[in-house]
Amino acid sequence: MEVLTSNWSSVQSLPESYVFPPARRPGTDDIPPSKDIPIIDLEGIDGPGRFGIVQHIIKASQNSGLFQVINHGVSRDLTDQTMRIFQEFFALPAELKARFYSNDLNSSCRLYTSTLNYEKEATHYWRDNLTHRCHPLEDHIDHWPENPPDYRSMVGKYSIEVRKFLLTMLELIGEGMGLETGYFEGELSKTQLVSVNHHIPCPDPSLTLGMPEHCDPNLISMLQQGNVCGLQALKDGGWIGIEPLPNAFVVIPGLQLRVISNGMLTSAVHRVVTNSKESRTTIGTFLTPxxxxxxxxxxxxxxxxxxxxxxxxxKEFFSRFTSNDCDAEKALGCFKL
Structure with a gap:
């Protein structure tokens, strides 16, 4: 069978290699979107309401480890057009995508399915992923896909604007923690990755997952969800759904912020479930030291x-993170005093 799920023309039943053991299955319970996810409105951030907005961000980062941001400054037209580009990429003929298929973590631009350990893993995740570096743009853009024809121009603009947004969020977090201006600039936020997940309709969402439960190991993450539910976060021992709000970004403080804040901030454990009727494409952007x-x-x-x-x-942290099966607590435990 073709490895990339986005190349499958029709799937009537879930292949056995995607069926998880009973203890890890999401089950048949419908988890509705939660109303308890903090929503940060950045409108007026440069006015008298700035202090209240900053405190809202800090509280959300402490209590939830995940929040949504509206009025973030990235145009709706740009986010919509970029989502269209990625959806068109995954719909391309198999031969046009094949040149980007790679399980090499160091590849500048890589397309893969499930995880980078596809050949070794016992059970596969229901997703294809396209990941590439974005900063500095001129160092990486020539390695990106040329199809669809406006991929490079549109994704380039998006990468620049989203980086500005994430640096603004880091500046506000630093301000809320009492750190000096520009603390997170430079080497702490040097690497930028765009990571796009694509999930085709799944014959039985109760038996498989689109992504495993995990914490993000990097500094800060941002997700553009599209309009199909699937992202869930762990709260008080149970899973809650993250509603795809129109023109909103989901922001997740990474494990490096947890360390830099000396445990003040947290990072949400999250996972992705599948959908039986609709494809789901999400655009993740990650800033990494x-x-x-x-x-x-x-x-x-x-x-x-x-x-x-x-x-x-x-480098040392990420090595410990991957060698401990991406378990956040085990990885952090290696560095606790």
């Missing part, structure tokens, strides 16, 4: 507090 920068609790935050973590490089 450079491999060799030292990461530790921020000096300006500690004061008389005892640091919870020792310093480490992001």
């Amino acid at each position: 450079s491999n060799d920068i030292q990461i530790r609790p921020a000096d300006g935050l500690l004061g008389s507090l005892t640091p919870m973590y020792r310093g480490y490089t992001y």
Whole structure:
């Protein structure tokens, strides 16, 4: 069978290799979108309401580890057109996508299915993924797909605008924690990845997952959901749905923010379930520290507090994260004091 699910013309039943053990199946319970997910409105961020908005962001990062942002400054036309581009990419003929298929984590632009361990994993996830680097744009854009024809121009514009948005969110988080202006700029947010998940309709969503439960290992993540539900977060021992709000971005503080904040902020455990009737495409953008920068609790935050973590490089952290099956608590435990 063709590996990429986006190349499958028709699926009548769930292949056995996608059926999870009973304990890991999402089951048949319908989880409606939660009304408890914080919504941050950035309108007026440069006015007298700035302090209240910053405090709202900090509270959401402490209590939920995930929130939605509206009035974020990225135009609706750009987000809609970029979503269209990615949907068209996954609908391309198999031969046009084949040149990007790779399980090499270091590939500048890679298309793969399930996870990068497809050949070794016992059970596959119901997704195809396209990931590539975005910053600096001129260093990477020539490695991107040329089809659809406006892919590079549109995704390039999107990458620039979304990076500005994420740096703004980091600046507001730093402000709320009392850190100096520009604390998260430079090496701490050097690498930018766009990671697009595509899930075709699934014959039986109760038996499989689109993505496993996990925490993001990077600094900060942003997700443009589209209009099909699927993202869920773990809260108080149960799963809640994240509603796809029109022209909103989901923001998830990564594990590096948890360390830099000395445990003040949290990062939501989340997963993706599938849909039996509709395809679902989401655009994720991730800011990640450079491999060799030292990461530790921020000096300006500690004061008389005892640091919870020792310093480490992001390369060291990511190695521990992957070697511990992407278990956030096990990975962080390697660096706790």
